[in-house]
Amino acid sequence: MTGQTPLSDTPPWKVSALTLFPDMFPGVLGQSLAGKALQAGIWSLEVTDIRSFGVGVHKKVDDPPFGGGPGMVMRPDVMAAAIDQAAKTMPADTTRIYLSPRGKPMDQALVRDLSQASGVMLICGRYEGLDQRVIEQAELVEVSIGDYVLSGGEIAAQVLIDAVVRLLPGVMGNSDAHQQDSFEDGLLEHPLYTHPRQWAGTAVPDILLSGDHGRIADWRHNQAKAITRERRQDLWQKWCLSQDMNKNID
Numbered sequence: 001m002t003g004q005t006p007l008s009d010t011p012p013w014k015v016s017a018l019t020l021f022p023d024m025f026p027g028v029l030g031q032s033l034a035g036k037a038l039q040a041g042i043w044s045l046e047v048t049d050i051r052s053f054g055v056g057v058h059k060k061v062d063d064p065p066f067g068g069g070p071g072m073v074m075r076p077d078v079m080a081a082a083i084d085q086a087a088k089t090m091p092a093d094t095t096r097i098y099l100s101p102r103g104k105p106m107d108q109a110l111v112r113d114l115s116q117a118s119g120v121m122l123i124c125g126r127y128e129g130l131d132q133r134v135i136e137q138a139e140l141v142e143v144s145i146g147d148y149v150l151s152g153g154e155i156a157a158q159v160l161i162d163a164v165v166r167l168l169p170g171v172m173g174n175s176d177a178h179q180q181d182s183f184e185d186g187l188l189e190h191p192l193y194t195h196p197r198q199w200a201g202t203a204v205p206d207i208l209l210s211g212d213h214g215r216i217a218d219w220r221h222n223q224a225k226a227i228t229r230e231r232r233q234d235l236w237q238k239w240c241l242s243q244d245m246n247k248n249i250d
């Protein structure tokens with residue numbers, strides 16, 4: 001188990017990661033915001049080495065696919081044993097996610113839901129992926145981090161953990177900061193500016209220096225709408241529907 005005694009009474013958000021490469025954890029999550037939160041006990045990490053549940057003297061974890069085809073498939077008996085073991089230290093209602101390119105696309109709504117749960121189990125695939133039977137029997141929820149294929153689920157798992165950890169209470173200095181992030185209200189974030197006021201022949205927009213917080217908020221909201229509309233028609237249309245503003249859909 002990685003992490004320290006929590007500074008508060010709040011139990012840590014528990015991550016149980018199952019992988020053939022335990023040394024890949026905590027990986028990048030050992031640094032910066034997530035790393036400090038791990039040290040502070042805001043979240044905890046338990047890593048299960050799938051290999052230790054392998055069969056035979058060679059601890060075999062994979063076999064060729066029935067029906068032929070390239071690559072190897074992770075055996076259901078091995079995976080089920082690893083999942084059962086990992087489940088012992090997690091609450092019974094823990095969501096079990098299998099990171100998979102076939103999964104439901106990860107989005108901020110899923111991240112927010114997970115941040116409000118007590119933790120998550122993350123199963124990292126390798127080779128061609130898991131035998132279908134263990135996905136069904138262990139009730140794994142397949143989640144994809146995007147429409148491309150990675151060589152393993154570890155980086156995908158770390159993307160998910162990072163996105164959740166920054167929402168946990170006490171992780172971000174300003175607890176309101178993430179409420180302005182892209183996707184939080186269904187729109188991409190407005191443009192950001194800081195010092196110097198003049199740089200490379202370009203000035204910070206006057207409105208941001210006006211001190212008029214109401215007008216600044218309006219300007220930012222309009223910018224967020226314009227950027228979303230220009231870059232992400234899918235999000236824009238969803239946002240318009242959610243605002244009952246169908247007339248704005250192009």
Ligand SMILES: C[S@@+](CC[C@H](N)C(=O)[O-])C[C@H]1O[C@@H](n2cnc3c(N)ncnc32)[C@H](O)[C@@H]1O
Binds near residue numbers: 126
């Ligand atoms: C080489 S991939 C297997 C791809 C699989 N044969 C397919 O076509 O769907 C090996 C593992 O990487 C992980 N992986 C790859 N791409 C991913 C993605 N976009 N999102 C989440 N996990 C991914 C999964 O755990 C997967 O089992």
